[in-house]
Amino acid sequence: MEQHELVIIGGGPAGLAAAATAAKAGVESLLMDEQATPGGQVYRAVGETSVQRAALLGPDYQRGRELVEQFNDSGAGYLPNTTLWNLNDQREIGILRDGQASLICADRVIIASGAMERPIPFPGWTLPGVMTAGAGQILLKSSGLVPGNGLVLAGVGPLLLLLAWQYLRAGVKIHAILDMAPTGNLWKALPHLPNALRAHHYILKGLQYQLQLKWAGVKFFNGVTDLQAVGNDSLEAVEFTHRNSRQSIKTPLLFSHFGVIPDSHLSRCTACDHRWDSAQLCWRPVTDEWGNSSLDGISVIGDGAGIGGAVAARHAGRVAAFESVRALGYMNEKQRDEAAREDQRWMKDDLRIRPFLEALFRPPSALLSESEDKTLVCRCEEINAGEIRCAIRAGHEDTNQIKFLTRCGMGPCQGRQCDNAVSQIVAHELGVDMLVAGGYRIRPPIRPLTIEQLAALDVGSVSK
Amino acid sequence: MSSPFRRIEEPSDCWVEIQIDGQTTRAREGDSVAAAMLASGLSSSRTTPISGAPRAPYCMMGVCFECLVEIDGIPNRQSCQIVVQEGMQICRQIGTAEGYR
Numbered sequence: 104m105e106q107h108e109l110v111i112i113g114g115g116p117a118g119l120a121a122a123a124t125a126a127k128a129g130v131e132s133l134l135m136d137e138q139a140t141p142g143g144q145v146y147r148a149v150g151e152t153s154v155q156r157a158a159l160l161g162p163d164y165q166r167g168r169e170l171v172e173q174f175n176d177s178g179a180g181y182l183p184n185t186t187l188w189n190l191n192d193q194r195e196i197g198i199l200r201d202g203q204a205s206l207i208c209a210d211r212v213i214i215a216s217g218a219m220e221r222p223i224p225f226p227g228w229t230l231p232g233v234m235t236a237g238a239g240q241i242l243l244k245s246s247g248l249v250p251g252n253g254l255v256l257a258g259v260g261p262l263l264l265l266l267a268w269q270y271l272r273a274g275v276k277i278h279a280i281l282d283m284a285p286t287g288n289l290w291k292a293l294p295h296l297p298n299a300l301r302a303h304h305y306i307l308k309g310l311q312y313q314l315q316l317k318w319a320g321v322k323f324f325n326g327v328t329d330l331q332a333v334g335n336d337s338l339e340a341v342e343f344t345h346r347n348s349r350q351s352i353k354t355p356l357l358f359s360h361f362g363v364i365p366d367s368h369l370s371r372c373t374a375c376d377h378r379w380d381s382a383q384l385c386w387r388p389v390t391d392e393w394g395n396s397s398l399d400g401i402s403v404i405g406d407g408a409g410i411g412g413a414v415a416a417r418h419a420g421r422v423a424a425f426e427s428v429r430a431l432g433y434m435n436e437k438q439r440d441e442a443a444r445e446d447q448r449w450m451k452d453d454l455r456i457r458p459f460l461e462a463l464f465r466p467p468s469a470l471l472s473e474s475e476d477k478t479l480v481c482r483c484e485e486i487n488a489g490e491i492r493c494a495i496r497a498g499h500e501d502t503n504q505i506k507f508l509t510r511c512g513m514g515p516c517q518g519r520q521c522d523n524a525v526s527q528i529v530a531h532e533l534g535v536d537m538l539v540a541g542g543y544r545i546r547p548p549i550r551p552l553t554i555e556q557l558a559a560l561d562v563g564s565v566s567k
Numbered sequence: 568m569s570s571p572f573r574r575i576e577e578p579s580d581c582w583v584e585i586q587i588d589g590q591t592t593r594a595r596e597g598d599s600v601a602a603a604m605l606a607s608g609l610s611s612s613r614t615t616p617i618s619g620a621p622r623a624p625y626c627m628m629g630v631c632f633e634c635l636v637e638i639d640g641i642p643n644r645q646s647c648q649i650v651v652q653e654g655m656q657i658c659r660q661i662g663t664a665e666g667y668r
Contacts, residue, residue, distance in 0.1 A: 137648060148597070153577045186648075231610050235626050241627040245602060246603075249573060483615075485617040515643070520631055
């Protein structure tokens with residue numbers, strides 16, 4: 104089996120910083136990524152994007168360029184367009200590249216799988232014309248595509264504001280921004296404000312976006328509930344409740360967003376320890392201050408280990424890299440501590456904003472576990488909340504039992520979209536802790552692999 | 568077909584020709600297949616095997632699997648993860664993909 108010293112999975116800020124740092128310290132490092140170019144979601148296509156598009160996206164996006172250049176100059180190996188379908192506790196990695204499946208092995212693995220948007224079921228969310236705000240931003244970054252006949256933005260979280268601001272600069276008509284954060288969030292966030300002020304540039308940016316949008320006449324609706332996408336074969340209108348009155352806005356596009364959570368399929372596939380984070384409302388791997396998971400030689404860093412944002416991810420990447428350099432024998436403990444000190448300090452400072460943001464942008468509980476019975480929860484197998492509740496009432500007491508009975512989570516997305524929603528419905532209905540409700544057991548292949556590709560698997564000489 | 572999306576015009580534009588359900592259309596170099604389908608005005612890219620409901624790309628980053636289509640004869644490809652190539656043949660996937668039944 105092909106053997107490497109260090110394999111880094113994911114080409115976002117955490118992965119790029121980890122690979123560049125480890126390679127410069129003399130470790131043989133290989134970074135693999137699903138995308139065609141480095142940058143992850145946050146700095147997607149940053150190396151290729153046109154001057155016009157980069158200007159629209161703003162200075163924070165352009166900062167990714169430096170990170171990509173450092174990675175390119177570091178001498179780290181790079182496998183783009185590479186899909187991972189397995190990673191086990193022996194650090195054997197199943198990859199798929201150009202239709203060829205193979206297994207490789209590494210002394211150390213750093214998982215930097217990044218974040219995904221929190222999937223929240225609401226009536227009509229499967230209609231063509233309904234997409235996530237992150238999807239809208241990817242279309243802008245990678246293809247220079249923007250809504251041509253206007254759109255409605257709805258949900259909770261800073262990305263909604265950022266995207267609206269970028270669209271404003273691109274001349275896109277925003278019919279309305281529906282803010283679904285419960286009004287009580289602000290009060291719950293206030294105690295975290297003093298600490299958050301240490302990273303006040305984030306707050307100033309948010310206020311600046313909001314002011315510019317209001318100045319431009321974009322309509323904001325606060326405290327929106329009961330969001331519904333309406334249409335026959337595609338979206339025609341968005342309906343919602345605002346100040347006790349039902350409203351409707353005609354629009355061909357609705358981009359929703361409810362915050363981000365770790366993309367944890369890969370870390371969960373290794374079966375390293377995970378816990379439920381009740382502030383971030385997500386599963387996250389248990390890691391130490393260096394990013395080490397509960398499994399020997401496997402670390403998880405960046406947003407994939409718990410949401411901290413792009414800047415913290417970059418520092419986490421460097422910290423985990425120094426730990427790998429130490430573990431591989433190129434540095435002693437003291438040298439590692441010395442090398443990582445600055446990044447650890449910066450990371451700690453940057454993360455101070457998080458408790459404030461988590462409280463301010465916490466999605467309403469009505470959306471997390473109290474979906475109406477007829478709302479589809481599993482998009483793939485088309486299982487609604489009522490069917491899940493029915494299975495619970497029939498005596499099925501954890502998320503995996505619900506999966507076996509109803510098939511929810513067994514479709515093409517392998518539960519990525521319904522996992523958290525089903526767990527939260529189970530926990531809510533039974534009044535149990537999320538750890539008791541559990542999450543889906545994630546098993547390989549975690550990405551589609553044909554039998555033909557599996558049969559032609561290139562394992563080289565298998566060691567065990 | 569009119570798309571709910573428009574392109575930001577850029578002087579450096581390079582284009583490739585692809586076919587979607589037999590219709591020749593233009594995509595920008597670097598587009599994912601999903602982006603090219605949305606830009607072409609295709610309102611749905613597949614129908615579900617369960618109820619036959621229309622679906623379209625949703626997350627654009629490989630985690631929702633709504634954008635599954637047939638590309639160059641191979642079904643169930645995640646079109647948001649695949650970059651367009653000159654002459655690519657893309658077919659909407661209606662219900663259960665052939666060869667998956």
